[in-house]
Amino acid sequence: MQNTDYKIAVIEDDELQLNSLVEALKQQGFTITPFTNRADAEKSFAESLPDLVISDIILGSEVDGGFDLAKHLLSYNQPIPIIFLSERQSEFDIYTGHALGAIDYLPKPISLNVLIVKVKNLLRITGAPKSNNANDEKSKIPNLELAPEQFKAYWHNKPLDLTATEFEMLKQFATAGESSVISYDALQSSTQGVVERNTINTHICRIRNAFKKITPDFNLIHNEYGRGYSWQDKP
Template sequence: MQNTEYRIAIIEDDPIQLKTLVTALQQQGFNVDAFADRPSAEKSFAEKLPNLVISDIILGAEMDGGFDLAKHLLSYNQPIPIIFLSERQSEFDIYTGHALGAIDYLPKPISLNVLIVKVKNLLRITSSNACVDQDDEKSKIHDLELVGNQFKAYWHGKALDLTATEFEMLKQFATAGEGNVITYDTLQKSTQGVVERNTINTHICRIRNAFKKITPEFNFIHNEYGRGYSWQNKEE
């Protein structure tokens, strides 16, 4: 797909930073919708959802405006990738961002070159997924179903609350089957570099919690020390 087929929403209350982000992404050929606050962005989303959202955390008087926006996006029946940009870099803020479905959490001041690469890699995941043979995505794990073209997974018939990136990571377990080690490199490559090595554990934690919302006793994704993770239908 060409960049012109993608629509990116940017929410940033600083007009200079907003203009800089819009210009940089438009120069790459993306369609960009710019918003200075959360309410105007949410109003636009009600009419048409973007392919990707890039948002600051503090939006005007709303200290957690970006987080509230992410909560709103979770109400839609499809995963919308989010990249947070923020000066707030506490472990709690970063964890909260990922827990609300963020694909990435980048510090300000940002590197435009890094942001553009991450955007392109992320959107490449969503476009390439449609070209994959669905037989290659069939789950080998009992009671776990994948719907690749929708980036959705179902556990015991119930939808798992996952981002597109987390779906790609879970797919590695599902297609490999029980007992096979999914290495850290494989998990990172499955997201085409969107997920950093040091945030894989956070995403795995979110995946586990998504399962636990359906079956609280879930304990099938096990850490393989120094190697990665595996799906094991047994107690650790």
Template sequence: MQNTDYQIAVIEDDPMQRETLVTALQHQGFKVVDFADRRSAEMHFDKNLPDLVISDIILGQEMDGGFDLAKHLLSYNQPIPIIFLSERQSEFDIYTGHALGAIDYLPKPISLNVLIVKVKNLLRITSSSKEHGNQHQDKSVIDGLEIESNQYKAYWHKKPLDLTATEFEMLKQFATAGEGSVVTYDSLQASTQGVVERNTINTHICRIRNAFKKITPDFNLIHNEYGRGYSWQQKDKP
């Protein structure tokens, strides 16, 4: 699909920042609708849902306006990916954002180049899943690990994991393969539609491990299989 096939909603109360975001996205060919507050965005969404939402958390006098917007989006049957942009970088805020369905959470001041890359990667992954129509067929066979492919969310012992969309797709390979199975480098790269390069897979695996460690500090279940890939297994198993 071309960028012109996607509509992105930008919710930002600062007019200069909003204009900068809108201009950068439009230069990439995206259709963009923008709003200065939560209520006007929600009124628009009731008539026309975008493919992706980019929102600040503090919207005018609403300190958690972005979070409230995310709750509103959860009321629709169609999952809408969200990228939060915020100066608030506490662990609690990031955790809350992901728990409400955010696929990414970027600190301000943002890098427009990084944002554009993340937007393109995210839309590439979500559109691919829709085209294959298999997001509802995936189910984790690993105890304690749940995945919701239509929301790009994963849960470890009922607690949400802080993962990007690409990292979710990589983790899903372990979840569906099961304990003891080797997930090859090629499979991990293919699962992200080629977004993740072979030489950066280890970095993403480290981030995935760290996401688990935030919930289970002694987590040690993803192991390197030299020359082949990675496997999910107990520490005391060969």
């Protein structure tokens, strides 16, 4: 896919920063829809969903406007990746952003070059051609099914609440099968570098929690110290 095929929504209440972001992304050929507030963005999403959302956390008088926007996006039946931009860098804020499905959480002032690389890597995942061999993406784990075209997974026939990034990480376990160790590098590579090494555990926690919403006693994804994670039934 060409960059012009991708639609990105940018929500930023500071118009100077918004214009800077929009101009930098447009220069890369992306189709950009800018917003200065959450209400206008949500109204637009009701008509047409973007491929990616880039949003500040504080939007005007709404201290957690970006987080509220992320909660709204979770109501849709398809994962919409989000990159948060914020001066708020507490562990709680970063955790909250990821818990709400954010792909990344970047500090302000923003490095436009870093943001562009992140965006390209993310959209390379969500827009990548699917494998011609269906068996390459078929789950080897009982009761876990994959729907790669929709970035969805099903546990005991019930849909898991996962972001596109978390789906890609879960797919590593599903296609490797039980007892296989998935290395940290493999998990990071599965997202084309969108996920940083130090945030892998946060995403794994979200994946576990998605399973627990269906089977509360879920305990099949384990940390293998210094190696990565495995899917197996441990005593």
